[in-house]
Amino acid sequence: MPYINIRxxxxxxxxxxxxxxxxxxxxxxxxxxxxxxxxxxxxIDEVETDNWGIAGETVTERRKxxx
Amino acid sequence: MPYINIRxxxxxxxxxxxxxxxxxxxxxxxxxxxxxxxxxxxxIDEVETDNWGIAGETVTERRKxxx
Amino acid sequence: MPYINIRxxxxxxxxxxxxxxxxxxxxxxxxxxxxxxxxxxxxIDEVETDNWGIAGETVTERRKxxx
Amino acid sequence: MPYINIRxxxxxxxxxxxxxxxxxxxxxxxxxxxxxxxxxxxxIDEVETDNWGIAGETVTERRKxxx
Amino acid sequence: MPYINIRxxxxxxxxxxxxxxxxxxxxxxxxxxxxxxxxxxxxIDEVETDNWGIAGETVTERRKxxx
Amino acid sequence: MPYINIRxxxxxxxxxxxxxxxxxxxxxxxxxxxxxxxxxxxxIDEVETDNWGIAGETVTERRKxxx
Numbered sequence: 073m074p075y076i077n078i079r080x081x082x083x084x085x086x087x088x089x090x091x092x093x094x095x096x097x098x099x100x101x102x103x104x105x106x107x108x109x110x111x112x113x114x115x116i117d118e119v120e121t122d123n124w125g126i127a128g129e130t131v132t133e134r135r136k137x138x139x
Numbered sequence: 140m141p142y143i144n145i146r147x148x149x150x151x152x153x154x155x156x157x158x159x160x161x162x163x164x165x166x167x168x169x170x171x172x173x174x175x176x177x178x179x180x181x182x183i184d185e186v187e188t189d190n191w192g193i194a195g196e197t198v199t200e201r202r203k204x205x206x
Numbered sequence: 207m208p209y210i211n212i213r214x215x216x217x218x219x220x221x222x223x224x225x226x227x228x229x230x231x232x233x234x235x236x237x238x239x240x241x242x243x244x245x246x247x248x249x250i251d252e253v254e255t256d257n258w259g260i261a262g263e264t265v266t267e268r269r270k271x272x273x
Numbered sequence: 274m275p276y277i278n279i280r281x282x283x284x285x286x287x288x289x290x291x292x293x294x295x296x297x298x299x300x301x302x303x304x305x306x307x308x309x310x311x312x313x314x315x316x317i318d319e320v321e322t323d324n325w326g327i328a329g330e331t332v333t334e335r336r337k338x339x340x
Numbered sequence: 341m342p343y344i345n346i347r348x349x350x351x352x353x354x355x356x357x358x359x360x361x362x363x364x365x366x367x368x369x370x371x372x373x374x375x376x377x378x379x380x381x382x383x384i385d386e387v388e389t390d391n392w393g394i395a396g397e398t399v400t401e402r403r404k405x406x407x
Numbered sequence: 408m409p410y411i412n413i414r415x416x417x418x419x420x421x422x423x424x425x426x427x428x429x430x431x432x433x434x435x436x437x438x439x440x441x442x443x444x445x446x447x448x449x450x451i452d453e454v455e456t457d458n459w460g461i462a463g464e465t466v467t468e469r470r471k472x473x474x
Contacts, residue, residue, distance in 0.1 A: 075209055081341070087189045112193070126314050127311045128310050129292065147239065156238050157324055157331065172227075185324065228397065249392055279410075281440065281442070314341060358457050359465050366462070383460075
């Protein structure tokens with residue numbers, strides 16, 4: 073019954089890609105720890121680039137600089 | 140001063156229902172552990188059904204199948 | 207399939223009290239939103255008083271002051 | 274490589290203010306613990322006032338009362 | 341720069357298994373979304389079975405019943 | 408009434424350093440957004456180096472390599 077929270081910047085992940093993340097993360101817990109997939113929960117949070125920082129600056133700023 | 144985070148799929152919870160969740164969760168901590176409600180924080184996250192997975196598939200897919 | 211995370215200071219909650227929190231939080235989601243209890247997950251985090259702050263100071267300091 | 278999650282009510286924080294929170298939180302970890310800012314992540318969650326509760330009521334209700 | 345939080349019950353995952361979870365989750369974000377692994381963070385939380393509930397009861401109780 | 412969660416590896420942060428993080432994070436929210444410190448909560452999670460991964464490997468492995 074694991075709970076997996078994947079947080080990414082909101083930059084266009086498609087429903088298909090999100091379905092793949094959910095499928096893949098669930099399978100990972102089955103493969104490595106033998107967890108029951110039926111009660112494995114995966115939640116994806118998509119966060120605006122203004123609200124995500126790394127190295128002290130927002131991703132919005134980094135994208136403008138081409139980083 | 141507990142912090143309670145309730146994560147649910149975004150499927151139409153009303154402001155009244157959310158107020159009830161907040162009231163009920165706060166009262167639960169008072170009743171069971173004698174916590175001070177004045178500093179008890181409850182945060183509800185509503186997550187798109189595309190972003191919530193269980194049993195390796197998204198809730199969107201499950202709803203389509205009638206699950 | 208809600209996920210509820212209850213974070214409290216580690217100050218002696220018993221297994222019975224924690225079982226009550228889990229039962230009560232699950233029931234709350236059934237009562238207010240009609241959620242399925244079978245896939246409702248509740249996780250309790252107990253946090254050392256040195257690691258929990260409110261009003262800019264640790265709970266350890268507050269307890270010493272009798273706050 | 275710390276991860277810092279700042280959760281606030283959604284009440285008009287500007288991109289500049291959010292950039293300041295990210296810069297300040299990153300610097301705090303450098304100053305206090307000597308952490309590497311390059312791998313320090315800060316994520317800000319802005320939560321609707323209907324979804325945030327304190328003292329058993331929503332922030333929406335508190336704002337109406339002028340609290 | 342994704343952040344992935346894997347929460348499991350504390351039931352004997354080895355350092356090797358945890359290393360596999362970290363490697364696998366990081367690779368999943370590379371494969372599905374082309375994310376940079378260098379700034380991908382994975383944090384595993386192991387939670388006592390007394391503190392994890394599903395279907396309204398603790399995992400400790402479920403394990404006793406053989407569930 | 409912000410909630411701030413600081414997650415770091417468990418590598419010897421002292422109670423004094425943790426008190427500084429709590430004080431500093433609370434002050435940051437006052438300075439940038441004018442938040443009320445009385446209801447600002449800061450929670451520090453210290454995570455074993457086996458349980459923290461970056462760039463696909465655990466911090467334990469990185470420390471061994473001198474990274």
